[in-house]
Amino acid sequence: TLEILYEKAALLHKYPELYVKGNFIVGFPFETDEQMEDTFRVAREVQFDQAATSIYSPLVGTDALSYSKDTENTDIEFSDDNFGKTLIDRFNNQDFYDKVYVNNLRTNFTENANYKGRNLKRALKDFLRIINTNCPDHAVATYCVSKIYETLKDEDNQKKYSGRFDDIVRNSEQWR
Numbered sequence: 001t002l003e004i005l006y007e008k009a010a011l012l013h014k015y016p017e018l019y020v021k022g023n024f025i026v027g028f029p030f031e032t033d034e035q036m037e038d039t040f041r042v043a044r045e046v047q048f049d050q051a052a053t054s055i056y057s058p059l060v061g062t063d064a065l066s067y068s069k070d071t072e073n074t075d076i077e078f079s080d081d082n083f084g085k086t087l088i089d090r091f092n093n094q095d096f097y098d099k100v101y102v103n104n105l106r107t108n109f110t111e112n113a114n115y116k117g118r119n120l121k122r123a124l125k126d127f128l129r130i131i132n133t134n135c136p137d138h139a140v141a142t143y144c145v146s147k148i149y150e151t152l153k154d155e156d157n158q159k160k161y162s163g164r165f166d167d168i169v170r171n172s173e174q175w176r
Contacts, residue, residue, distance in 0.1 A: 009046040047113035139175035
């Protein structure tokens with residue numbers, strides 16, 4: 001239940017040496033817009049170190065796959081590893097994917113508890129890992145790194161990442 005989730009999150013926060021990741025799913029065939037927004041809100045409120053919000057995708061051989069087919073009368077596309085993907089009309093549009101992506105950015109970057117002051121060094125380490133290993137042109141991670149260095153009064157690194165952020169935005173249609 002949500003009550004238990006909030007209780008356990010509060011307990012975990014008593015042990016700052018623990019690194020806690022949460023996984024949330026949106027896009028169920030029966031889910032309302034309000035329920036989806038509640039999931040985004042909860043992901044932010046529990047203040048895990050990292051929280052991934054993923055899009056519902058039924059697996060072959062599960063009740064979820066049958067439920068989706070029976071409920072939505074949609075086709076299921078399967079990848080080579082047999083993961084199914086529903087083509088639910090309501091979610092089969094770029095606006096839905098953008099909403100999930102933007103909420104992941106909010107949860108993991110701009111509204112991340114570590115970034116907002118709980119543990120700046122942990123946030124810095126997380127954001128630099130993203131930039132250095134996964135996505136060197138991640139504008140939000142780069143911006144947040146520049147702001148952390150500003151707070152830490154590390155002017156050289158603040159200028160470096162602020163300039164890098166400006167370059168990313170200037171050269172990337174996606175981030176503009």
